[in-house]
Amino acid sequence: MSGGPQGDGTVGKALAVLDRVAAFGRPVRFGELLEESPFPKATLYRFVQTLTSQGMLSFDPERQTYAPGLRLVRLAHAAWDQSSLAPVARPHLDALSREIGETVHLAQLDGGSVLYVDKRNAREPIEMFSQAGKVGPAYCTGVGKAMLAWVEPEALDRVLSQQSYHRFTDHTLTSARALRAELARIRARGHAFDDQEHEPGIICIAVPILTQQHRMLGAVSVTTSTDRGDLSGLAGLAPQLRATADEIAREAQNWRFPDQTRQDLKRGEQPCRA
Amino acid sequence: MSGGPQGDGTVGKALAVLDRVAAFGRPVRFGELLEESPFPKATLYRFVQTLTSQGMLSFDPERQTYAPGLRLVRLAHAAWDQSSLAPVARPHLDALSREIGETVHLAQLDGGSVLYVDKRNAREPIEMFSQAGKVGPAYCTGVGKAMLAWVEPEALDRVLSQQSYHRFTDHTLTSARALRAELARIRARGHAFDDQEHEPGIICIAVPILTQQHRMLGAVSVTTSTDRGDLSGLAGLAPQLRATADEIAREAQNWRFPDQTRQDLKRGEQPCRA
DNA sequence: GGTCAAGTTCCATTATTTGAAACTTGGTTT
DNA sequence: AAACCAAGTTTCAAATAATGGAACTTGACC
Incomplete structure (x- = not known):
C-alpha cells in the first residue's frame, strides 16, 4: 500500500x-x-x-x-500518449507557439521534479527527446514553481523537502522558506516567473493547468532571453497563456483526467462532461 | 541464458x-x-x-x-540518449532535412520491428513522441527493408518469421519468399524503396547505416508522396542519403558502437578510433 | 434490501530469489 | 612462459518471496 x-x-x-x-x-x-x-x-x-x-x-x-x-523507448511512447497531457495539449501548444513565436514548454510534476512532456521552438526544428522526457528542478523553473504553488498543502511539505536548492545563479531561491513566500506571491498573481533562476539570461512566464476543482495537472510556459525580452513583456502574455492552460484543462478533464471524486458526484455537483 | x-x-x-x-x-x-x-x-x-x-x-x-x-518517459529519455543513434545522428539529419526539404526518418531494428528514433519534418514543427518511439512493420517500410537486407543470414530467418505480412496495400510484399527476393535487389542496389507498400500514396527511399565492418546499425530515409514526387526523383537523392548514413556510421563507431570484436583486434586489423 | 459483478485480501503451499564461495577468463607483471 | 590479478560468471543449500484458491468487500443496479 x-x-x-x-x-x-x-x-x-x-x-x-x-x-x-x-x-x-x-x-x-x-x-x-x-x-x-x-x-x-x-x-x-x-x-x-x-x-x-x-x-x-x-x-x-x-x-x-x-x-x-530501446524497449523503454517503445514503452515510453505509449506512456506519453496515454498518461501525459501532451496529446491533448498539442493543438493548443501549436496555436500558442504560432501566436507568440517563442519557446513553449508543457510540463508535469513527477516525484518532486519537473518532467517536460512537450516543447515548441519558434524557428528551428524542435529538439526531440532531448527535451521531451527531460527532467529539471522544480524550485527554480517557471513551470516548477507554477505547479508547486497549487500542490495541496499536505503534499507540499514532502515535495519541498525533495528539492536540492542548489544555487544555479544569483537569483536562485535556495531555501524552502524563500520558496514558500514566492509560491504565495504566485498563487496571488496566478502565474509564475523565472527571473534567471536556473540559467543566466533565461527568463520565462508559466501558468498552471488547473481543473475546475483546482486540481493541478501541469503547467505551460513561454521562455525568452534577456536579450530579446523582459519580465514585463512576458507578463503581457499571461492572458494568452491562461487561455491555453484553461483549454487544455477542459479537454483533459473530459478525456483523460476526470477529477470528480465519487463524493463530489454524490454531493450533486454538476458532472464535467460537456 | x-x-x-x-x-x-x-x-x-x-x-x-x-x-x-x-x-x-x-x-x-x-x-x-x-x-x-x-x-x-x-x-x-x-x-x-x-x-x-x-x-x-x-x-x-x-x-x-x-x-x-510517466517513469517510463524519464527512463526512455536516458535510453534514447545513450542507446540510440539519435544523438549522434542529429546534426546530420538536420543537414539532410535542410538540403532536401522532405520528411526524414532515423530508425533502428528492435525485435523484428522498426523503431523510429528520430524524425525531421520540413515545414511544420515536428510531431514529437508521436513519432519518436513509434514502432512500425519492417517488411513493408523503406527503413525496415533497408535494415533487413543487411541482417546477418543466421539472424535473418528468425526476423523474417516474426513479420506479419499483412497486406496494407496492393503493393505490399506478403511472403518471406517475395521479401527475400526484394532484399537481394536492395543489397545489389545499396538502397531500398517503399513504393506505397505501407500506405497508398506514400513513397520513400532508405539507406542502411553500416559500419566499416558492414555491421548494420540502423537506417535513414526520405519520404514523400506520389503527388509531389516519384521513385526516380527519390533515387536521385541516394548519394546524399548514402553520405549522411556514412557520416553517422563513422561517428557512431567512434563514440558508441565500436564493433571490432576481440578477435578482430587480435588479428591485427586496424582499430577504428580516429 | 437483495443480487451481482468487479475488485481486494488472506494464508498455507510452492517455487524463486539469495549470496558466500568457488571458478573462469583475459590481461598484466615477474 | 608461468604466476598473478582483477573482473566477470556459475553453483547450490538456505532464506525469502511469489503463488493462487477461496473468502471477503465494495458499489452499482435492480
Whole structure:
C-alpha cells in the first residue's frame, strides 16, 4: 500500500537497478554498478542479466557496458500518449507557439521534479527527446514553481523537502522558506516567473493547468532571453497563456483526467462532461 | 541464458504485464487485463499494484484504469540518449532535412520491428513522441527493408518469421519468399524503396547505416508522396542519403558502437578510433 | 434490501530469489 | 612462459518471496 520506491519485492529491486543505470548518464560497467549497489555481486549480476535479456538494458559486448535499452523507448511512447497531457495539449501548444513565436514548454510534476512532456521552438526544428522526457528542478523553473504553488498543502511539505536548492545563479531561491513566500506571491498573481533562476539570461512566464476543482495537472510556459525580452513583456502574455492552460484543462478533464471524486458526484455537483 | 521474452522469473512476468497494458493503446481496466492474462486474479493484481507503486503504470482512480506511467518517459529519455543513434545522428539529419526539404526518418531494428528514433519534418514543427518511439512493420517500410537486407543470414530467418505480412496495400510484399527476393535487389542496389507498400500514396527511399565492418546499425530515409514526387526523383537523392548514413556510421563507431570484436583486434586489423 | 459483478485480501503451499564461495577468463607483471 | 590479478560468471543449500484458491468487500443496479 505504501508507495515505497524500493519496497515492492523483486520487481522493485530490479527497477531500482534500472534507475541506477539510467542515472549514470553514460554506458556503465558492471563493476561500477556493483560499487554503489546494496546487492551482492551474484544478485546484482542476475538483475542485470534479466534486464538485458528483457531489452530494458542494452549491453555493449565490446566495452562491456550497460545502458538503458530501446524497449523503454517503445514503452515510453505509449506512456506519453496515454498518461501525459501532451496529446491533448498539442493543438493548443501549436496555436500558442504560432501566436507568440517563442519557446513553449508543457510540463508535469513527477516525484518532486519537473518532467517536460512537450516543447515548441519558434524557428528551428524542435529538439526531440532531448527535451521531451527531460527532467529539471522544480524550485527554480517557471513551470516548477507554477505547479508547486497549487500542490495541496499536505503534499507540499514532502515535495519541498525533495528539492536540492542548489544555487544555479544569483537569483536562485535556495531555501524552502524563500520558496514558500514566492509560491504565495504566485498563487496571488496566478502565474509564475523565472527571473534567471536556473540559467543566466533565461527568463520565462508559466501558468498552471488547473481543473475546475483546482486540481493541478501541469503547467505551460513561454521562455525568452534577456536579450530579446523582459519580465514585463512576458507578463503581457499571461492572458494568452491562461487561455491555453484553461483549454487544455477542459479537454483533459473530459478525456483523460476526470477529477470528480465519487463524493463530489454524490454531493450533486454538476458532472464535467460537456 | 536464452533471451526468451518471458523466461526471466518474476521481473520478466511483470514486464510482460507492462507490455500488455502498453499494447492496449488506451487506459485499461483490471478485468480486461485479467481476461487475456495467463495469471490468476490475485497474481495479476499484485503485479499491477507493484508496477503502479513503482510509477511504471499510472492508475486513474476515477475510472479505475491503468496506463503506462510517466517513469517510463524519464527512463526512455536516458535510453534514447545513450542507446540510440539519435544523438549522434542529429546534426546530420538536420543537414539532410535542410538540403532536401522532405520528411526524414532515423530508425533502428528492435525485435523484428522498426523503431523510429528520430524524425525531421520540413515545414511544420515536428510531431514529437508521436513519432519518436513509434514502432512500425519492417517488411513493408523503406527503413525496415533497408535494415533487413543487411541482417546477418543466421539472424535473418528468425526476423523474417516474426513479420506479419499483412497486406496494407496492393503493393505490399506478403511472403518471406517475395521479401527475400526484394532484399537481394536492395543489397545489389545499396538502397531500398517503399513504393506505397505501407500506405497508398506514400513513397520513400532508405539507406542502411553500416559500419566499416558492414555491421548494420540502423537506417535513414526520405519520404514523400506520389503527388509531389516519384521513385526516380527519390533515387536521385541516394548519394546524399548514402553520405549522411556514412557520416553517422563513422561517428557512431567512434563514440558508441565500436564493433571490432576481440578477435578482430587480435588479428591485427586496424582499430577504428580516429 | 437483495443480487451481482468487479475488485481486494488472506494464508498455507510452492517455487524463486539469495549470496558466500568457488571458478573462469583475459590481461598484466615477474 | 608461468604466476598473478582483477573482473566477470556459475553453483547450490538456505532464506525469502511469489503463488493462487477461496473468502471477503465494495458499489452499482435492480
